[in-house]
Amino acid sequence: MADLRIDPDYSSPEASDNEGVSDLLQHSGLSSPSSVISEAAFSHSTDARLVHFVNAVLVDNGTAVPGELWVDVESGLIVSPATARDIINKDTSVEVQTVDLEGDLISPGFIDAQLNGAFGFDFSDDKYGDGSHEAFEAGLADVSRRLVKTGVTSYCPTLPSTFKHVYHKVLPHLRPKRTAEGAESLGVHLEGPFLSPQKPGCHPPDAIMCAPDGIETFKDVYGEENLKDATIITLAAEQDGVMDTIPDLAKMGITVSLGHSVLNYTGGCTAVQKGASMVTHVYNAMRQPHHRESGLFGLLGAQNRDLDAAQNEVPRRRPKAPLVYGGYSAEPPVEVKKDLRPFYGIIVDGIHVHPSCVRIAYHSHPEGCVLVTDAMSPMGLPSGVYAWSTQTIRKEGLKLFLNGTDTIAGSAVEMDISVRNLVEWADISLPEALKTVTTHPARAIGVLGRKGSLNVGGDADLTILSPVGEVKRVYKLGRKVYQATARPPVMIAPSQDSGMPSPRISKPMTSF
Structure with missing residues (x-):
């Protein structure tokens, strides 16, 4: 069984910025419990300028680390905590939507x-x-x-x-x-x-x-x-x-x-x-x-x-x-x-x-x-x-x-x-x-950085996955465009004489 490789000692190089933004939001009243929304309550459209993903596992370039991610919906880009803080400092009326992923994975969009x-x-x-x-x-x-x-x-x-x-x-x-x-x-x-x-x-x-x-x-x-x-x-x-x-x-x-x-x-x-x-x-x-x-x-x-x-x-x-x-x-x-x-x-x-x-x-x-x-x-x-x-x-x-x-x-x-x-x-x-x-x-195809990564400055095209790789939500340029609902498993059934095994759709992964 292949495990998700997560560094338990990982800390974001911008941890101080993260803390600063959290403090700023707390003082401005934008991070009250009611602003942390569950998956079921998340609207498919938002007027928020910033989206803040927390309690996430960031999966990028083959690594998986616990962390958080900021998105500027206006530009459709991933931004650093410092940039998010600057946006809020310039306009304290800016709406911030905090999304608790409860340990789900954030991957660049496929x-x-x-x-x-x-x-x-x-x-x-x-x-x-x-x-x-x-x-x-x-x-x-x-x-x-x-x-x-x-x-x-x-x-x-x-x-x-x-x-x-x-x-x-x-x-x-x-x-x-x-x-x-x-x-x-x-x-x-x-x-x-x-x-x-x-x-x-x-x-x-x-x-x-x-x-x-x-x-x-x-x-x-x-x-x-x-x-x-x-x-x-x-x-x-x-x-x-x-x-x-x-x-x-x-x-x-x-x-x-x-x-x-x-x-x-x-x-x-x-x-x-x-x-x-x-x-x-x-x-x-x-x-x-x-x-x-x-x-x-x-x-x-x-x-x-x-x-x-x-x-x-x-x-x-x-x-x-x-x-x-x-x-x-x-x-x-x-x-x-x-x-x-x-x-x-x-x-x-x-x-x-x-x-x-x-x-x-x-x-x-x-x-x-x-x-x-x-x-x-x-x-x-x-x-x-x-x-x-x-x-x-x-x-x-x-x-x-x-x-x-x-x-x-x-x-x-x-x-x-x-x-x-x-x-x-x-x-x-x-x-x-x-x-x-x-x-x-x-x-x-020469678009790495703009697509295919979680780099700051790249497009906020994000696929949210369960620990076993099931698509739960998708964001396009910071806006949610898909919310999963229960669906029956899809199985591939090659012909009996093909000699091809039926593939397993998912593989159990270690949780975290």
């Missing part, structure tokens, strides 16, 4: 770097509803509002391979957008169409293509302005004209991810040398690892000498310009990454990857692990057959197939379930597992 759709909406559906821009925006907003119940506060809306006219119509809707209304887009993940026809997965074969004119082909297919706003592009570097686009894409601040590819290990190293910094849903839609030829999976065990030329080519990715909110610049200094191995997405639903292979991948390169759901529009819907692009998908529980085949078509798993599965299958602590949906994806 990030899903590969989400194709959910709750009946598909990000690549240019004909959604009546086909109007307004209908698409309404569907997008509905997904964003409902997604937070899984702990996800930010995501990369993902488009599988499709056609030029579709990209040009839908991509303008999927640009990064900071919002307190629900989960927000961090920019699109373009999973195709520059993929290998030998590894199409469920992508429509007639949409897959090469790049005969290199980066100019990318600009033409996606639209030049749309390409500038892309966050991740999955590509098969062996396709004609594609390998040479990697340096250009990396210079634009795009995370280049290798996937749907038959590249061997040497080819993967070459792509990383040119600026690729991620692998898409490892094990799936790629050459399978073999002891004489490890393929893209082998990059998880690569030594720097195999990837060293990357230092002489282009940066692994250039971070996008920092966003400044309310006078705070949340972007940290550019990190020099000593380990040149790429990040890798992995789907931990017990269907795409066997639990033993999840364990192998995680322990091969724990600092590169990024959980993704790869969820499709039927996520959250009952079993049945659903339209998708030019094809149909058959949903059986949490399994999705191209209708009439046994080809897996994305997933229907929710991110909080994936986190708990990783705890069980990799035999790690919950704080370690939470890194794979917070710190790691934020670092992979």
Whole structure:
């Protein structure tokens, strides 16, 4: 059993500030017993300028420490106790809402770097509803509002391979957008169409293509302005004209991810040398690892000498310009990454990857692990057959197939379930597992500090968890957007002949 790792002797470096704020609130009458509200009484909207979380366990970057957290709702940012005190000193009428978490965990909001759709909406559906821009925006907003119940506060809306006219119509809707209304887009993940026809997965074969004119082909297919706003592009570097686009894409601040590819290990190293910094849903839609030829999976065990030329080519990715909110610049200094191995997405639903292979991948390169759901529009819907692009998908529980085949078509798993599965299958602590949906994806796409951490000055996107990792509440930019209600456990039931064990949804953790 993996324990939460809490330092019992931990004391906040700003303890004196905390005490000062508490004294100030007491004197101003703002911390009376009636202002400390229980979970059941917490309103979904608040007029308070400041929110003060107490009796919490702060989980950040793999650690868990008892503490408290201050949020400035006006700016939507995490603030220090000293800043909170300054705000109160300047205006003693400022309302402060104190929330007693009674030992629950505060995690940065989850990030899903590969989400194709959910709750009946598909990000690549240019004909959604009546086909109007307004209908698409309404569907997008509905997904964003409902997604937070899984702990996800930010995501990369993902488009599988499709056609030029579709990209040009839908991509303008999927640009990064900071919002307190629900989960927000961090920019699109373009999973195709520059993929290998030998590894199409469920992508429509007639949409897959090469790049005969290199980066100019990318600009033409996606639209030049749309390409500038892309966050991740999955590509098969062996396709004609594609390998040479990697340096250009990396210079634009795009995370280049290798996937749907038959590249061997040497080819993967070459792509990383040119600026690729991620692998898409490892094990799936790629050459399978073999002891004489490890393929893209082998990059998880690569030594720097195999990837060293990357230092002489282009940066692994250039971070996008920092966003400044309310006078705070949340972007940290550019990190020099000593380990040149790429990040890798992995789907931990017990269907795409066997639990033993999840364990192998995680322990091969724990600092590169990024959980993704790869969820499709039927996520959250009952079993049945659903339209998708030019094809149909058959949903059986949490399994999705191209209708009439046994080809897996994305997933229907929710991110909080994936986190708990990783705890069980990799035999790690919950704080370690939470890194794979917070710190790691934020670092992979260059937004760490603004997202994916509890750093002062970062967005107050917070997921409140029980000690066993169940989502209890979610805050977006300091405002509560989700309150859990009792719901039956969700179980994954692979077919009897699949050889896949049914995953345990939660693992008992030591309380504190």
